[in-house]
Amino acid sequence: RFVAKGNRQEREQRVRENLARFDLTELGNAYPMELSGGQQQRAAFARILASDAKILLLDEPFSALDHYLKWKLELELREVLKSYGGAAVLVSHDRGEVYRLASRAAVIERGQMQPPHTRDALFENPQTLAATLLTGCKNVSKAERLDAHRVRAADWQLDLTVAAREPQSVAYAGLRAHFLEYREGAEDPARNIFSMEVADVIEDTFSYLVMIRRAGRQASCIRWELPKAEWRAIKAPVLSVYFPPEKIMLMES
Template identity: 45%
Template structure:
């Protein structure tokens, strides 16, 4: 199933302006809360209407502002999993699933029973949504979407309301489900780890605009923009400017740095991931500085060390390392090297 989306819609804080194509893959839209992710899905589903643009699914035009085409949600055959699951509160589990199945009463019953088995909902057929756990509600919602033979699956922060244990269990189940679904899936999230584990390609959204689109490996290795770097978990960022082809100055860290990449003329920021520092007990030649320890924070399985270069009043840098490694280093003078191939060069 090929999905083509090119729409604009004026919102309170910004104009939603997105343009992307997806076909038979799990495509993530990664962005902070309020950036326009959910509104994009609502426009595709027909719940909201764009001001202008075009939406096509598998050759069928769902919306075209110039030709005055705007199919109602029921004719779009898209499965939209809302954050709150949107189950019918006055219907049982069985009735919620059977309601979306077309055909005879016999076919509705047979299909509902099939999906109840598939999603391990046996024994809950006569229960109403209010008496289900969050995980059970989610499974019913998934079952209902697939029972409706949706051509497109849209998941809006599907794990946001779940505790960590249940979230992981359902993520495993969702991963298996999506492998079998083999149709176009849009996955909305602000969680980089979920996106990395479940999706093929990632679009980074900020203030209604898609800043960059890449496969999941590229978006983490070379996020390209400051927003993408932060959303993919880069804890250290600084304003930066070019010195020459391979040298830059990190303004907020007060460091001159050498990079293996060629520094672009439009460099605006530089990023560095917190676990890539290389500690030594002696001064090295390139990208090495004496580290002043400002604060040590014990995390579950690691230490987070807040540092700055000695004799500088720079922005603090975050260094993360395993507990055993910190125990070996903490009573010694520490020099940290930033590997030349680990710097992330960023635009605005």
């Protein structure tokens, strides 16, 4: 429950300011049942910011909003958090929200919270399968370590050179879709360049999602995301693709 503090004049002024901030001025006297889901969400923000709460729990705060209003409120929340003196906990399934708003993050799997990390550490080296998937990685394969510098990605049917020496016991390997790179010429497995065939091409709003797999193999597809102009320049049924060793994420569990 959030209660505005101060004398009556101060409370009324604070309420008016926050109603205006969230475009709710005309609904100031409305009952909750009279508000849409998005309006209720905005009203909750207004109540929070009109109070002097020491801890904010933001549970999917933008879930009922359209894209434009969601972005507008996210910008408002960013400004609030910059000057907020208390603690704020954000719960979200949206990796973009977490990346833009949080300084530290942790993954909850099967009701258990994994150790928290800095935002960048979590996204660059998720360490577990659950964290890798929740941070948005679309390409994951079962894997085993061959030696200190190589792993075998069984689902992709690729033996990959990797930069990470840890963990020693590898269960999965992952690679984000926008880290793959096109290379001219023949494949060179020793340098992580493989001949890949195109299984499907999906046009997205501002990019192409190119589904590729090891040429001549019945391997699982790998999602490759690249700008439209770049794909149109290299479009071919079979092409050489580079897997950057430093971008391959290894997971023990």
